[in-house]
Amino acid sequence: MSLIRTYRPELTDTFRLSVPIIIAQLGVVLMGVTDNLFVGRLLGAVPLGAAGLANSLSFLMSSIGVGGLSVVAALVSKAHSQQDAAAINRLFRGGLRVSLLFSVLFGGFSVLLAFNFSLFGQTAEITKLARDFMLIVSVSLLPLLVFVATRQLADGLRYPRVAMAITMSALALNAFFNYVLIKGVGPFPELGLMGSAMATLLSRLFMAVAMLAYVYRSARFKPYLQQAFRALPTTEEVKIILKLGVPGGLTFFFEVATFSLAVVIVGWLGEDQLAAHQIAINMASVTYMMATGISSAAAIRVGAAVGSGSREGVFRAGVSAFLLAVSFMSLAAVLFLTANDWLVSLYIRDNPAVIRIAASLVIVGGFFQLSDGVQTVALGCLRGLSDVNVPTIITLFSYWVVALPLSYVLAFPFRMDAIGVWIGLLMGLSIAAVLLTVRFFRRIHRFDLKRVDRQPTSVSH
Structure with missing residues (x-):
């Protein structure tokens, strides 16, 4: 408190x-x-x-x-x-x-x-x-x-x-x-x-x-x-936006594509699993959009602190965004874990198989609420620091090297069905959350504020 x-x-x-x-x-x-x-x-x-x-x-x-x-x-x-x-x-x-x-x-x-x-x-x-x-x-x-x-x-x-x-x-x-x-x-x-x-x-x-x-x-x-x-002229600004924007856009693409491909993997398991997945992912998507709003606010506030040359301001803007995201996503996690059956009943009532699978997926979704919120806010904080290249590599590794292959292995060779896919997603999001958060706080300590004064829209490497 x-x-x-x-x-x-x-x-x-x-x-x-x-x-x-x-x-x-x-x-x-x-x-x-x-x-x-x-x-x-x-x-x-x-x-x-x-x-x-x-x-x-x-x-x-x-x-x-x-x-x-x-x-x-x-x-x-x-x-x-x-x-x-x-x-x-x-x-x-x-x-x-x-x-x-x-x-x-x-x-x-x-x-x-x-x-x-x-x-x-x-x-x-x-x-x-x-x-x-x-x-x-x-x-x-x-x-x-x-x-x-x-x-x-x-x-x-x-x-x-x-x-x-x-x-x-x-x-x-x-x-x-x-x-x-x-x-x-x-x-x-x-x-x-x-x-x-x-x-x-x-x-x-x-x-x-x-x-x-x-x-x-x-x-x-x-x-x-x-x-x-x-x-x-805006030639220099166009170059800077492309240098920062293309990696930032790819970061977003890797996550969106991961969840899109997860739908394909779940579809291979059967129609009931696919319907259950769509119900659970719809709930998770709503809370994710809340976290992205906090992430955007974090990028703006961190960027303002960088412009004013305040390392303490960068730190406080980042910490406040993490606290807000963790608070909100914790409430979402409690709701997912304790009211999963009721939440599923809002979507479907007459298919026991789909209801059973969806309710179990919502529980896994409750566990990855914190990871999803933290990794999203960490990306926003790093965007405020104009740090996009390493975060892009981190997300590529977390989602395409860890999450997707693990989802497939758990779903099929380990026969964990749709829950296996979601556990794979949970692991990828958790790894991204840890690595991106560590990256942000390390960047604060290494950040050269004099360089910011000379190059207000420079690209971090």
Whole structure:
């Protein structure tokens, strides 16, 4: 309790900053959930399967871009603490340029996947529906990444409620367009499954336009958007964002891909196991999104402390983020461990086999809540220090060298079924949590604050 009292101001600041970020990130995730709900209720199982598969693959493609652009907020926060408005302007414009580059690169790769959907071995109907759906969603990657890039300016300057309000408005808009375009209500054409894809595209266009309009019209951002700044080159900022963003994006990709491949492994075990896995992973995904909000706030606060040249500030920002994450994830762990049967009953009631498997998986999920929260926050703290290369190697090792192979071995040779897959994930997350946390606190002691003064947006090695 004395530790909490000591860090109360930092805990309060981190909490206030992280809540709007959490809500905004949940809003983006809930758009995919909204698509699935409308498609499942209005069109049936086959279109739902096609939309779910296409959305999952599209999210996997966009994860590198979204994760890569997230480094900009920490850099903006660092420049803001140094009162360098020109640097903030260059970072903002550089982030927009990188978002366009990522859109072309990952959007193009997504289109390539869509035209080769037969590689996934699905039925002819699902292949055709998923291909067309993914082509439209691939186009929506451009406005999504423009929104993410613009949001970095607002988040880095500690105005996260802007993105939160726009995202929640877009979520409502997405639900509206899903309904009217799938069924063809009033003057709107009946597009079936493609109506859901168009709803995603339109809602993301709204997000990008609304975010850009707010930034350029709000008095809050005028000091950073002066006419004199427009002539400043952004080549160096683009290079820095790419140097930090590509490893950071790969870190996010490795984790997302690990859980996506875990679904494949569980699918080999049977339909009941797959259904149970989807129920349990949905619960874990909600708590994970909470932790990523704290992680984003940690990156911003650590970046600000780095910019002001305060090693003590970096330490206190990091510790407060860890305390907040551990507190929240501990509550989630207790809920998972003590109310697992009740939580599963919220999803399904008439399949005893699925209920039994899902309840056991939720218990394992309770144990990895702390590991998941700690590793996520550690990544955010390291992002605030512009330290991304070694963390990328750590996550690659933890997830692809430890978690996935161990999940397969425990599930099949050791015959532990779906629980074996989840124990493998638990081990990978735990190793990542330990290594990344140790990395952060070691980096604090070795951090050269004089170097920061000379190079405010430098890359750590």
